[in-house]
Amino acid sequence: MIEVRNLTRKYGDYTAVDSISFDIEDGRIYGFLGPNGAGKSTTMNIITGCLAATSGTVSVNGFDIFEEPIKAKKCIGYLPEIPPLYPDMTPLEYLKFVGSAKGMKKAQLNEAIPVVMEKTGISDVADKLIKNLSKGYKQRVGIAQAILGNPQVVILDEPTVGLDPKQIVEIRNLIRELGENHTVILSSHILPEVSEVCDEIIIISNGEIVASDTAENLINKFNPSTITEIIIKGDVEKAAEAVAELDEVKEVEIDDSATDGTAKLVVTSDCDIREALAEIFMHNGILAISMNLSKASLEDIFLEVTSENLHMLTGAAPVKKDAPADSGEVDEIQKDNVNELYEETSEEGDE
Amino acid sequence: MGAVFKKELRGYFTGFTGYILLAVMLVMMGIYTMIYCLSYQYSAFEFVYGNTVFVLMLFVPILTMRMFAEEKKQGTDRLLYSLPLKMSDIIIGKYLASLVVLGIPCLFAGIYPLILSKFGNMNFKLIYVTMLGFFLLGAALTAVCMFISLLTENQIVAAIVSFVVLLLNYFMNNLTGYVPSTLFASTVILVILVIIVGLVVWAVTKNAVLADIVAIALMLALIVIRLVKAELIQGILPKILNKIELFEQFFNIVYGSLEISTIVLYLSVIVLFCVMSVQVLERRRWA
Numbered sequence: 001m002i003e004v005r006n007l008t009r010k011y012g013d014y015t016a017v018d019s020i021s022f023d024i025e026d027g028r029i030y031g032f033l034g035p036n037g038a039g040k041s042t043t044m045n046i047i048t049g050c051l052a053a054t055s056g057t058v059s060v061n062g063f064d065i066f067e068e069p070i071k072a073k074k075c076i077g078y079l080p081e082i083p084p085l086y087p088d089m090t091p092l093e094y095l096k097f098v099g100s101a102k103g104m105k106k107a108q109l110n111e112a113i114p115v116v117m118e119k120t121g122i123s124d125v126a127d128k129l130i131k132n133l134s135k136g137y138k139q140r141v142g143i144a145q146a147i148l149g150n151p152q153v154v155i156l157d158e159p160t161v162g163l164d165p166k167q168i169v170e171i172r173n174l175i176r177e178l179g180e181n182h183t184v185i186l187s188s189h190i191l192p193e194v195s196e197v198c199d200e201i202i203i204i205s206n207g208e209i210v211a212s213d214t215a216e217n218l219i220n221k222f223n224p225s226t227i228t229e230i231i232i233k234g235d236v237e238k239a240a241e242a243v244a245e246l247d248e249v250k251e252v253e254i255d256d257s258a259t260d261g262t263a264k265l266v267v268t269s270d271c272d273i274r275e276a277l278a279e280i281f282m283h284n285g286i287l288a289i290s291m292n293l294s295k296a297s298l299e300d301i302f303l304e305v306t307s308e309n310l311h312m313l314t315g316a317a318p319v320k321k322d323a324p325a326d327s328g329e330v331d332e333i334q335k336d337n338v339n340e341l342y343e344e345t346s347e348e349g350d351e
Numbered sequence: 352m353g354a355v356f357k358k359e360l361r362g363y364f365t366g367f368t369g370y371i372l373l374a375v376m377l378v379m380m381g382i383y384t385m386i387y388c389l390s391y392q393y394s395a396f397e398f399v400y401g402n403t404v405f406v407l408m409l410f411v412p413i414l415t416m417r418m419f420a421e422e423k424k425q426g427t428d429r430l431l432y433s434l435p436l437k438m439s440d441i442i443i444g445k446y447l448a449s450l451v452v453l454g455i456p457c458l459f460a461g462i463y464p465l466i467l468s469k470f471g472n473m474n475f476k477l478i479y480v481t482m483l484g485f486f487l488l489g490a491a492l493t494a495v496c497m498f499i500s501l502l503t504e505n506q507i508v509a510a511i512v513s514f515v516v517l518l519l520n521y522f523m524n525n526l527t528g529y530v531p532s533t534l535f536a537s538t539v540i541l542v543i544l545v546i547i548v549g550l551v552v553w554a555v556t557k558n559a560v561l562a563d564i565v566a567i568a569l570m571l572a573l574i575v576i577r578l579v580k581a582e583l584i585q586g587i588l589p590k591i592l593n594k595i596e597l598f599e600q601f602f603n604i605v606y607g608s609l610e611i612s613t614i615v616l617y618l619s620v621i622v623l624f625c626v627m628s629v630q631v632l633e634r635r636r637w638a
Contacts, residue, residue: 050432052636073435084430086358088365101354101434145430 001026001153001183002047007056009042009207016042018207019056024153029179031198032187033302039207040187041081044157047185048078061152074102077151081158083142087131091122091141094130095148102149112148120144120174136167143171147178154178156186160193172197191302203302225250228267228274229292236263239286246280248273262289355436355444359418363452368417372410376456379403384463394471396464397481401605404598407489408521412513414449415496420506438632442625446497453489457482477607484604487617491597492517494624501631523596532586538577540588545569555631 002024009017017039024030032040045051047058049065049072058065063072086094095116099109117123120140125133130141139159146154159175160168175197178184188194194201195215203211203218211218232239236254244252248269256263267273274291281288363369383399422428431441461482464473499516500509519526531537549566553559576583593599597620600613 045429048433050429050636070435070437073433076433078429078433080426080429080433082426082429084425084427086362086425086427088362093361097354097358098430098434100357101431101436103435 001061002185003057003059004043004047005057007043007046007058008054009039009046009051010054015207017046017053020204020207020209021056022202022209022212024183024185026152026183027179028199029175029184029186029197031194031201032185032204033189033191033194033201034187034204035189038204040189040204041157042207043204044078044155044185044187045080048076048155049073050078050080075152077146077148077154079139079142079146079154079156079159081161083138084145085130085138085141087129089130090127091117091130091133091144092126094141095144098145099148104149112150116144116148119147119177121170136163136170139163139167139171140174143174147182151182153183153185156184158187158189160188160190168193225268225270226272227294228269228272228277229290229294230265230267230277230288231262231290232265233262233287233289235286236265238284239281239288240265242280242284242286243267243277246273246276248276352436352440352444352447355431355441356448359445359448360451362421363448368413369452372414372452373456376403376406376410377459379406380456380460380463384460384467388463388467392471394467394473396467396473396478397605399460399463400478400481400485401602404485404488404601405521407492408514408517410453411489411492411496411517412510414452415493415500415513416506416510417500418445418449418497419501420504420509423504432636439629442497442628442632446494446625446628449493449497450490453493454486457486457489480609481605484601484609484613487614488597488601491617491620494621494628498624498628498631501628520596521598523592524599527589527592530588530592532589534581534585537584537586537588538573541573541584542570545573555627556634557637 004023005021006019007017007021008015008019020039020043032043034040042051046053047060047065049069052066058072060072061075063075065072086097089097092113095113096109099112100106104112114123117126120143122137122140122144125137130138133141139162143156143159146156156175160171163171172193175184175186179197179199186194186198198215200214201212201218202209211221213221230239230243236256240252240254243249243265246269248271249267250270251268253266254263255266258264267277272293274293277288277291280286363372380399380403383402384396387393387398387402388396419428422431461479464475464478467473468475495516496509496513499513500506503509503512531540545566548569549562552565553562556562573584595616597617600610600616603610603613
C-alpha cells in the first residue's frame with residue numbers, strides 16, 4: 001500500500017528523519033511510537049505530501065507522492081496533529097468543502113457525509129459552528145474529514161492528544177472500527193494506546209526506525225525473559241539456593257526489605273517455571289505464600305530501544321551527531337517526554 | 352479549484368471583512384456620485400471611478416491580508432496540502448474569490464449611470480470601459496498584494512507592506528522626476544537591481560544555482576547593452592518606472608485614451624504574480 005524508501009528530511013543541519021524505509025500493508029493498523037521530536041510527524045507530513053523530502057521516495061498505492069501527488073493524495077485521508085478546521089464553518093459545511101476538494105460530486109457528498117458523521121458521532125453538532133465545539137468534537141470532525149471519501153489509508157497524527165479519558169476510549173474504539181475497512185497509521189507517544197489499538201508497531205527514535213514488529217514479537221525479541229516474583233516466609237537463603245539449581249533460571253535476587261518476616265525472591269528465567277518452583281518448595285519444605293509471573297512490558301522495550309534519549313538525560317552517552325546545537329533544550333524536552341510517558345502509563349494503570 | 356473558491360468566498364462573508372469592504376467602497380463611490388453628478392451636475396461618470404481609485408489602496412491590502420496568514424494560523428494549510436488539489440487550484444481559487452469581492456462594488460456602481468441617464472446624456476462607452484479598467488487595475492493590485500501576503504504569513508505585516516507598495520506605485524509619477532537619468536547612475540542602479548532580482552529568485556525558489564544563473568545572465572546582458580548601445584541605458588529608469596505605473600495607466604483610460612498596452616500590462620501583472628504565488632506555495636513545502 002505505502003512504500004517508504006530511504007526517506008530523509010533535513011532542517012538546515014538538523015536531520016529530523018534519517019534514511020528510514022518501511023512498508024505499510026493493506027488492512028492493518030500501524031502505530032508510530034516515539035518520543036516527541038523523534039520524527040513521527042515529519043514522516044507523516046511527507047507521506048501525505050504536506051512536506052517535501054530531502055531525499056528518498058514514498059509511493060502510495062503505486063503512485064509516487066512527489067511525481068503524481070494528486071493520484072497519491074486521493075488514496076489518503078490525513079488528520080494532522082492540530083485538526084485543520086475552519087472555526088467559522090459548521091461541521092456540515094466543512095465536510096462539504098473537504099469532500100468537493102477531494103473531487104466528490106454533490107450526490108456522493110449527500111450520501112457520504114451523513115455516514116461519516118454517524119461513524120464519528122458528530123451528527124448532533126452538524127450545524128454548530130466549529131469554534132464552539134469542544135476539543136473532543138473538534139478531533140472527531142478532523143477524523144471525519146480524513147475518512148470522508150473512503151480513502152484506502154487513514155493517517156492520524158496523535159489523534160488522542162488533549163482529550164479526556166472518556167474521549168480517548170471513544171476515539172480508540174473509533175480507530176479500531178476504522179481498522180476494519182481501512183489501513184490506519186496513527187502516531188503516539190503513549191505506549192498503552194499503541195499496544196492496545198495497533199497490529200503493528202514502528203518505534204522511531206531520533207529520526208530512525210529502531211524497531212518494527214507486532215507488540216508480542218517485540219516483547220519476545222527484545223526481552224524474552226520471564227520474571228517470577230515469589231514471597232517466601234522463613235529461610236529465604238535456602239529457598240534461593242534451591243531455586244538457583246533449576247536449569248532455566250538465569251538469575252535470582254533476594255529482596256528482604258519487608259519487615260513482616262517475609263522476603264521476596266525475584267527469579268529471571270527463560271520461560272514460565274512456576275510448576276517446577278512449586279515442586280521444589282514442596283520438597284524442601286519452603287513456605288511460599290505467593291508467586292507472580294510478569295513478562296517484560298512494551299514500556300520496557302520502548303525505554304530500551306529509545307535508550308539513547310535516556311542516556312542523553314543522564315548525560316552518560318555522547319550527544320548524537322545530528323542533534324541540534326542547543327542540546328540543553330533538547331534534554332529538557334526529552335525529560336518532559338519521559339515524565340509524560342510515565343504519567344500516561346500510570347494513569348492507564350489506574351483506569 | 353471550485354471548492355477553494357467557494358470556501359474562500361464564504362470566508363469573506365461569514366465575517367465582517369467582505370461586508371465592510373463592500374460598504375466602504377460603495378460609500379466612497381456614492382459620495383463622489385453625489386458631488387459630481389448630483390451637486391455639480393456633471394455627466395462624466397467616469398470621474399467617479401477615477402476619484403475613488405485611491406480607495407483601492409486600502410481595499411486591496413485588507414482583501415488579501417488574511418488569505419494565507421489565516422490558513423497558517425489555523426493549521427488548515429496542512430489540510431490544503433494533503434487534499435488532492437494542485438497548488439494552482441489553491442491560488443486561483445483564492446484569487447478569483449477576492450476578484451468577486453472586488454467586482455461587486457464595480458458592477459453595483461455601474462447601475463448609477465443607467466439611472467442618471469434619465470436626467471442627461473451619458474457617454475456609456477467611456478463609462479463602462481473605465482469600469483472595466485477600474486476592475487482590471489484592482490485585479491492587478493490584488494495579484495501583487497496576494498503575492499506579498501503569501502511571503503509574510505502575518506496579516507498585519509502583509510497589510511502594511513501591501514499598502515506601502517501600492518502607495519509608492521500611486522505616487523510614482525511624482526517620484527520619477529527625482530530618479531537620476533545619467534548614464535553612470537543608471538548603470539549603477541541597474542547593477543543593484545540585478546543583484547536584488549538574484550536575491551529574490553534565491554529567496555523564492557531556494558535554488559542558489561538558478562539564482563546565480565539568472566543574476567549572471569542579466570549582468571551579461573547589461574554589460575553587452577552598455578558596450579553596444581549605451582544610449583539605451585541612459586534615462587531608462589524613469590522610462591521603466593513610467594511604464595509600470597499601474598494607477599497612472601488607469602487615469603489615461605479615464606481621460607478617454609484606452610491603449611492596448613495598458614490592458615496588456617494589467618493582464619501581465621496578474622499572470623506574473625499568480626504564477627509567482629504558485630511557485631512560492633510549491634516551495635513552501637521545502638522550507
